[in-house]
Amino acid sequence: MAHQNRLAPEKWLENYADYLYTYARLKLPSKEAAEDVVQETFLSAFKSAGNFKGNSSEKTWLVSILKRRIIDYYRKEARKHERNMTSYQLPFYDNGDYQNHWIEQRAPKSWSADEGLQFDEFHQILQYCLSLLPPKHKVVFIMKILDECTNEEVCEEVSISVANLWTIMHRARLQVRECVEKKWL
Amino acid sequence: MTYKKTFIKLMDRTMLDCAQATRLITKQLDDRLNLFEKARLKLHLLNCNFCYNFKVQSTKIDEILKMTPEKLAENFNETYQLEPGIKDKIKNQIPKNK
Missing domain, CATH: 1.10.10.10 (Winged helix-like DNA-binding domain superfamily/Winged helix DNA-binding domain)
Known part of the structure:
Protein backbone atom coordinates (compact mmCIF):
# COMPACT_ATOMS: atom_id res chain seq x y z
CA MET A 1 0.00 0.00 0.00
CA ALA A 2 2.72 2.43 0.98
CA HIS A 3 4.42 1.79 -2.33
CA GLN A 4 1.41 2.50 -4.43
CA ASN A 5 1.96 6.24 -4.47
CA ARG A 6 5.70 6.11 -4.65
CA LEU A 7 7.15 8.71 -6.90
CA ALA A 8 9.14 7.99 -9.98
CA PRO A 9 11.16 11.13 -10.81
CA GLU A 10 12.38 9.58 -14.08
CA LYS A 11 8.78 9.40 -15.27
CA TRP A 12 7.82 12.94 -14.34
CA LEU A 13 9.62 14.58 -17.18
CA GLU A 14 8.14 12.25 -19.76
CA ASN A 15 4.62 12.49 -18.39
CA TYR A 16 4.26 16.04 -17.20
CA ALA A 17 6.87 18.33 -18.78
CA ASP A 18 4.65 19.52 -21.62
CA TYR A 19 1.64 19.71 -19.37
CA LEU A 20 3.42 21.89 -16.81
CA TYR A 21 4.94 23.98 -19.57
CA THR A 22 1.55 24.60 -21.15
CA TYR A 23 0.17 25.55 -17.76
CA ALA A 24 3.05 27.99 -17.26
CA ARG A 25 2.63 29.52 -20.71
CA LEU A 26 -1.02 30.19 -19.90
CA LYS A 27 -0.17 32.09 -16.74
CA LEU A 28 3.08 33.87 -17.60
CA PRO A 29 3.89 36.68 -19.99
CA SER A 30 6.69 35.01 -21.95
CA LYS A 31 8.08 31.75 -23.25
CA GLU A 32 11.33 32.37 -21.36
CA ALA A 33 9.55 32.94 -18.06
CA ALA A 34 7.57 29.72 -18.56
CA GLU A 35 10.74 27.73 -19.34
CA ASP A 36 12.46 29.03 -16.21
CA VAL A 37 9.51 28.32 -13.99
CA VAL A 38 9.14 24.76 -15.28
CA GLN A 39 12.83 24.05 -14.69
CA GLU A 40 12.58 25.41 -11.16
CA THR A 41 9.49 23.31 -10.57
CA PHE A 42 11.24 20.08 -11.50
CA LEU A 43 14.33 20.90 -9.45
CA SER A 44 12.21 21.70 -6.46
CA ALA A 45 10.17 18.52 -6.96
CA PHE A 46 13.32 16.38 -7.17
CA LYS A 47 14.53 17.90 -3.93
CA SER A 48 11.32 17.57 -2.00
CA ALA A 49 10.11 14.22 -3.32
CA GLY A 50 10.44 12.94 0.22
CA ASN A 51 7.77 15.35 1.46
CA PHE A 52 5.14 14.08 -0.91
CA LYS A 53 2.38 12.54 1.16
CA GLY A 54 0.77 10.52 -1.58
CA ASN A 55 -2.69 11.80 -0.73
CA SER A 56 -2.94 13.70 -3.99
CA SER A 57 -1.84 12.59 -7.43
CA GLU A 58 1.68 13.31 -8.65
CA LYS A 59 0.25 15.65 -11.21
CA THR A 60 -1.69 17.67 -8.63
CA TRP A 61 1.40 17.83 -6.48
CA LEU A 62 3.58 19.05 -9.34
CA VAL A 63 0.99 21.63 -10.39
CA SER A 64 0.86 23.02 -6.88
CA ILE A 65 4.65 23.42 -6.87
CA LEU A 66 4.37 25.11 -10.26
CA LYS A 67 1.72 27.51 -8.98
CA ARG A 68 3.95 28.56 -6.09
CA ARG A 69 6.77 29.18 -8.55
CA ILE A 70 4.50 31.29 -10.74
CA ILE A 71 3.52 33.38 -7.72
CA ASP A 72 7.23 33.72 -6.89
CA TYR A 73 7.86 35.00 -10.39
CA TYR A 74 5.33 37.81 -9.99
CA ARG A 75 6.55 38.51 -6.48
CA LYS A 76 10.09 39.04 -7.76
CA GLU A 77 8.80 41.19 -10.61
CA ALA A 78 6.88 43.31 -8.13
CA ARG A 79 10.01 43.88 -6.08
CA LYS A 80 11.93 44.94 -9.18
CA HIS A 81 9.31 47.48 -10.19
CA GLU A 82 8.22 48.63 -6.78
CA ARG A 83 8.30 52.29 -7.66
CA ASN A 84 6.75 51.94 -11.05
CA MET A 85 3.14 52.60 -10.02
CA THR A 86 0.79 53.70 -12.75
CA SER A 87 -2.35 55.14 -11.27
CA TYR A 88 -5.66 54.08 -12.69
CA GLN A 89 -8.67 56.35 -12.42
CA LEU A 90 -11.88 54.45 -11.81
CA PRO A 91 -14.34 54.73 -14.71
CA PHE A 92 -17.07 56.22 -12.50
CA TYR A 93 -18.03 59.84 -11.85
CA ASP A 94 -16.59 60.76 -8.50
CA ASN A 95 -19.10 63.50 -7.67
CA GLY A 96 -22.34 65.14 -8.77
CA ASP A 97 -25.70 63.59 -9.57
CA TYR A 98 -24.09 60.67 -11.36
CA GLN A 99 -21.59 59.88 -8.67
CA ASN A 100 -20.54 56.22 -8.85
CA HIS A 101 -22.19 55.71 -12.23
CA TRP A 102 -20.21 54.91 -15.36
CA ILE A 103 -18.55 57.71 -17.28
CA MET B 1 -46.44 61.44 2.38
CA THR B 2 -44.32 59.75 4.97
CA TYR B 3 -45.02 56.40 3.30
CA LYS B 4 -43.66 57.77 0.06
CA LYS B 5 -40.59 59.14 1.77
CA THR B 6 -39.94 55.89 3.56
CA PHE B 7 -40.41 53.99 0.32
CA ILE B 8 -37.91 56.15 -1.53
CA LYS B 9 -35.46 55.85 1.31
CA LEU B 10 -35.84 52.09 1.27
CA MET B 11 -35.36 51.89 -2.49
CA ASP B 12 -32.28 54.05 -2.20
CA ARG B 13 -30.82 51.67 0.31
CA THR B 14 -31.64 48.66 -1.84
CA MET B 15 -30.53 50.01 -5.20
CA LEU B 16 -26.86 49.63 -5.98
CA ASP B 17 -24.89 52.19 -7.90
CA CYS B 18 -22.55 50.96 -10.65
CA ALA B 19 -19.44 51.13 -8.47
CA GLN B 20 -21.11 48.87 -5.90
CA ALA B 21 -22.55 46.59 -8.58
CA THR B 22 -19.18 45.99 -10.26
CA ARG B 23 -17.68 45.38 -6.85
CA LEU B 24 -20.24 42.66 -6.22
CA ILE B 25 -19.61 41.16 -9.66
CA THR B 26 -15.92 40.98 -8.75
CA LYS B 27 -16.77 39.39 -5.44
CA GLN B 28 -18.93 36.86 -7.23
CA LEU B 29 -15.99 35.87 -9.44
CA ASP B 30 -13.44 35.75 -6.63
CA ASP B 31 -15.47 34.56 -3.71
CA ARG B 32 -19.22 34.28 -3.33
CA LEU B 33 -22.26 36.44 -2.68
CA ASN B 34 -24.90 35.98 -0.04
CA LEU B 35 -28.56 35.82 -1.03
CA PHE B 36 -29.22 39.47 -0.32
CA GLU B 37 -26.25 40.59 -2.41
CA LYS B 38 -27.32 38.29 -5.23
CA ALA B 39 -30.81 39.76 -5.27
CA ARG B 40 -29.57 43.34 -5.25
CA LEU B 41 -27.13 42.64 -8.04
CA LYS B 42 -29.77 40.93 -10.15
CA LEU B 43 -32.07 43.91 -9.76
CA HIS B 44 -29.31 46.28 -10.81
CA LEU B 45 -28.32 44.20 -13.83
CA LEU B 46 -31.91 44.22 -15.10
CA ASN B 47 -31.65 47.98 -15.38
CA CYS B 48 -28.05 48.56 -16.32
CA ASN B 49 -26.58 47.39 -19.63
CA PHE B 50 -23.14 48.71 -18.80
CA CYS B 51 -22.82 46.59 -15.70
CA TYR B 52 -24.35 43.65 -17.53
CA ASN B 53 -21.62 43.98 -20.19
CA PHE B 54 -19.04 44.28 -17.46
CA LYS B 55 -20.24 41.03 -15.97
CA VAL B 56 -20.27 39.08 -19.24
CA GLN B 57 -16.84 40.34 -20.30
CA SER B 58 -15.18 39.95 -16.93
CA THR B 59 -16.49 36.40 -16.71
CA LYS B 60 -14.98 35.66 -20.13
CA ILE B 61 -11.66 37.20 -19.12
CA ASP B 62 -11.70 35.14 -15.95
CA GLU B 63 -12.31 31.99 -17.95
CA ILE B 64 -9.29 32.65 -20.17
CA LEU B 65 -7.11 33.53 -17.18
CA LYS B 66 -8.10 30.33 -15.42
CA MET B 67 -7.68 28.20 -18.54
CA THR B 68 -6.09 24.83 -17.87
CA PRO B 69 -4.03 22.80 -20.37
CA GLU B 70 -6.95 20.34 -20.59
CA LYS B 71 -9.41 23.03 -21.64
CA LEU B 72 -6.92 24.58 -24.02
CA ALA B 73 -6.53 21.27 -25.83
CA GLU B 74 -10.26 20.62 -25.81
CA ASN B 75 -11.51 24.04 -26.89
CA PHE B 76 -8.68 25.35 -29.03
CA ASN B 77 -6.85 22.22 -29.97
CA GLU B 78 -3.60 23.66 -28.72
CA THR B 79 -0.70 22.53 -26.56
CA TYR B 80 2.74 23.93 -26.01
CA GLN B 81 5.82 21.75 -26.02
CA LEU B 82 8.85 22.32 -23.91
CA GLU B 83 11.99 22.51 -26.05
CA PRO B 84 14.06 19.30 -26.07
CA GLY B 85 17.15 21.25 -24.98
CA ILE B 86 15.43 22.28 -21.79
CA LYS B 87 14.08 18.82 -21.17
CA ASP B 88 17.65 17.52 -21.38
CA LYS B 89 18.81 20.11 -18.90
CA ILE B 90 16.17 18.95 -16.46
CA LYS B 91 16.97 15.30 -17.14
CA ASN B 92 20.53 15.89 -15.98
CA GLN B 93 19.20 17.03 -12.62
CA ILE B 94 17.25 13.86 -11.89
CA PRO B 95 18.66 12.41 -8.67
CA LYS B 96 20.49 9.14 -9.23
CA ASN B 97 19.06 6.08 -7.54
CA LYS B 98 21.13 5.04 -4.61
Missing part, protein backbone atom coordinates in the same frame (compact mmCIF):
# COMPACT_ATOMS: atom_id res chain seq x y z
CA GLU A 104 -20.25 57.00 -20.62
CA GLN A 105 -17.12 57.11 -22.80
CA ARG A 106 -15.46 54.53 -20.59
CA ALA A 107 -18.44 52.30 -19.89
CA PRO A 108 -18.37 48.71 -21.20
CA LYS A 109 -19.48 48.55 -24.81
CA SER A 110 -21.37 45.58 -26.07
CA TRP A 111 -18.95 42.95 -27.37
CA SER A 112 -18.28 39.34 -26.81
CA ALA A 113 -15.01 37.48 -27.02
CA ASP A 114 -16.75 34.37 -28.33
CA GLU A 115 -17.17 35.50 -31.89
CA GLY A 116 -14.25 34.06 -33.82
CA LEU A 117 -12.07 34.04 -30.76
CA GLN A 118 -8.44 33.57 -31.65
CA PHE A 119 -7.06 32.20 -28.45
CA ASP A 120 -3.49 33.36 -28.99
CA GLU A 121 -4.51 36.86 -29.86
CA PHE A 122 -6.87 37.26 -26.94
CA HIS A 123 -4.38 35.71 -24.57
CA GLN A 124 -1.65 38.07 -25.72
CA ILE A 125 -3.90 41.07 -25.21
CA LEU A 126 -4.73 39.80 -21.74
CA GLN A 127 -1.09 39.34 -20.80
CA TYR A 128 -0.36 42.84 -22.06
CA CYS A 129 -3.21 44.28 -20.00
CA LEU A 130 -2.07 42.40 -16.90
CA SER A 131 1.38 43.89 -17.34
CA LEU A 132 -0.14 47.36 -16.87
CA LEU A 133 -1.46 46.59 -13.39
CA PRO A 134 0.51 48.04 -10.50
CA PRO A 135 2.99 45.27 -9.50
CA LYS A 136 1.50 44.66 -6.07
CA HIS A 137 -2.00 44.42 -7.51
CA LYS A 138 -0.71 41.97 -10.07
CA VAL A 139 0.60 39.65 -7.36
CA VAL A 140 -2.77 39.76 -5.61
CA PHE A 141 -4.62 39.21 -8.87
CA ILE A 142 -2.49 36.22 -9.88
CA MET A 143 -2.73 34.64 -6.45
CA LYS A 144 -6.53 34.83 -6.62
CA ILE A 145 -6.62 33.54 -10.21
CA LEU A 146 -4.40 30.56 -9.40
CA ASP A 147 -6.60 29.85 -6.41
CA GLU A 148 -3.73 28.26 -4.56
CA CYS A 149 -3.76 30.46 -1.45
CA THR A 150 -6.45 31.47 0.99
CA ASN A 151 -7.59 35.09 1.18
CA GLU A 152 -5.64 35.44 4.42
CA GLU A 153 -2.46 34.18 2.78
CA VAL A 154 -2.90 36.63 -0.09
CA CYS A 155 -3.44 39.47 2.38
CA GLU A 156 -0.43 38.52 4.41
CA GLU A 157 1.75 38.39 1.32
CA VAL A 158 1.15 42.04 0.48
CA SER A 159 0.22 43.22 4.01
CA ILE A 160 -3.34 44.30 3.34
CA SER A 161 -6.71 43.66 4.99
CA VAL A 162 -9.37 41.41 3.45
CA ALA A 163 -11.55 44.46 2.70
CA ASN A 164 -8.59 45.92 0.87
CA LEU A 165 -8.18 42.68 -1.07
CA TRP A 166 -11.63 43.13 -2.64
CA THR A 167 -10.88 46.76 -3.42
CA ILE A 168 -7.72 45.72 -5.25
CA MET A 169 -9.51 42.94 -7.15
CA HIS A 170 -12.31 45.35 -8.07
CA ARG A 171 -9.88 47.94 -9.43
CA ALA A 172 -7.81 45.29 -11.20
CA ARG A 173 -10.84 43.76 -12.93
CA LEU A 174 -12.09 47.19 -14.02
CA GLN A 175 -8.69 48.08 -15.37
CA VAL A 176 -8.09 44.77 -17.17
CA ARG A 177 -11.54 44.77 -18.78
CA GLU A 178 -11.20 48.34 -20.00
CA CYS A 179 -7.77 47.62 -21.43
CA VAL A 180 -8.94 44.46 -23.21
CA GLU A 181 -11.85 46.35 -24.73
CA LYS A 182 -9.54 49.05 -26.09
CA LYS A 183 -7.21 46.48 -27.64
CA TRP A 184 -9.83 44.01 -28.78
CA LEU A 185 -12.34 46.27 -30.54
